[in-house]
Amino acid sequence: MSVEALLNGALLGGLYALVALGLSLVFGIMRVVNLAHGITVLTGAYVAIVITQHAAIDPLLTFLVVGPAVFVVAALTQRYVLSRLLSTSLEAPLVATFGLLLIGQGLLAQVFGGDPLALNAPWGQSGITLFGVTVQTVNGVAFVLAAVIIAGTQLVLARTRFGTALRAAAIDSATASTLGINISRMHAITFGAASAIAALAGIVYGTAFSVTPNAGLPLLVLGFTVVVMGGVGNIPGTLLGGVLVGVIAAAVGGLFGPVYSPLAVNVLLIVLLLVRPRGLLTGLTIRRAAA
Template sequence: MLPNLEVVASSLVSGLLLGGMLALTALGLSIVLGVMKLVNLAHGEWLVAGAYLGYFATQYLGVDPLLALPLIAVAMGALALPFHRVLIRPLAGKGMEAPMMTMFGVSIILQNVYLLAFTADTRAIETTYAARPLHIGPATVSEIYLIGFAISVLLALAVHALITRTAFGRDLRAASADPSAAAVMGVDVGRVHALTFALGAACAAMGGVLIGTAFSFTPSTGATYLLISFAVVVMGGIGNIYGTLVAGIVLGVLQSIGALLFGDGYRDLVGLVLFLLVLTLRPQGLVKGVRS
């Protein structure tokens, strides 16, 4: 039996809006990989940290998680700086493997820290708009989906403006294109990498707040969103902010179609299959454009 129009419309609109949030969760990974050539396997744990910060801000401080977004971003960016200084910077120039395995170790450690600190209980950031239905034509979606989509698009545009229209962005692009030449021209590549790492953590944390408001999360949730983020980055092109945004939306819609056709349990499978196809057939990404 075919699903009715309302179900199909709701599924497609939900996928489109959720795709915007998926793009934000992948944005930090894309920037760090594009500039530092760092495969940050702890990216999912930055996201979960943001979700926990949003949860405690709401639960114990009475602060709306959306209003807390700037503070959470700053807190996670500041926390990422000593991580970079102690763990990543000493490995500069020693290939991709050592930093990648270091971040894999950080991922395992953080998962266990979350488990000890917060237990394995499933949590969600509870707000009035998290479960409130919103009617868009024949579609009905949760209000947080539309809010999360709008915030994600605005943040992606803000990061794009930061990278393309500021002195830091000029240094970042130079360090990404040729670190040695940038250093000769007076760019402090180490500082650029540290700030890029912090920016990636801040973007992941903000995505975590939105994901934690729309869905439930546990200490191990980061692994799922790390995989989704890799799929979005590969589809959109490494370092391509507009591409990341488009790829997140495409992935969200296709996941919804997969869930509609085969059942909700196949949602992540659709994303994984698409990730492998793009990696095989078009590793430079689906979206053409200048890398940011």
């Protein structure tokens, strides 16, 4: 196990944080666990693959099309499907989103087959060497994107009127509604934005690794692990959680082989749920942007 491996693992944690951010945002604002999150990540990757097959552009630029499209579809799904289910019971959205996960996996398998596919980008396979340590460019790109988006999300939540309305809706939706806040609109925007971020994570993930239609559930587990590690609903903690998961996966891979890294993530999630279900970092002082 080398310093290089641990550093790349920490930077790759930025990608893990991107995967998890949407989960944390939806739960933090809406108190809903979106089990279809993994398939949304995959959808971003696969749509980007289709676009780059027909246009010679950088995969990240496909987000200009993928992001708004996913936002609209997700927002409409939340507004006209999930919100109505949530009004009946807390369990209904869980069942519905799990159903969407299964349907999405089936559709992706029918359209793209089961063979692994990946996005091609110059920064996807290159590396930068400094002081004898080589950092994979894609890991650095993922970390920078995660840091910028997480900081921007926290800034919006803490420093804007829209963010204040979102937080009010999360704390007490009934009172917020009486004050004139459109809860349904807030939730639709939140779900749409979270899904768009998940699609961006899919684009980066599809550049760093190959994707298959069955990767939705492993991505969901990865996202849950990061969320629980960073603190449930803790937006800044998502980046810290991603880095910690990345370092742990890199350490296990270096000591026992890369095949054991996914197993380590699964075991870590189980242990965290048993020991600290509200999050490992909830006991730490992570100052809010509003402080």
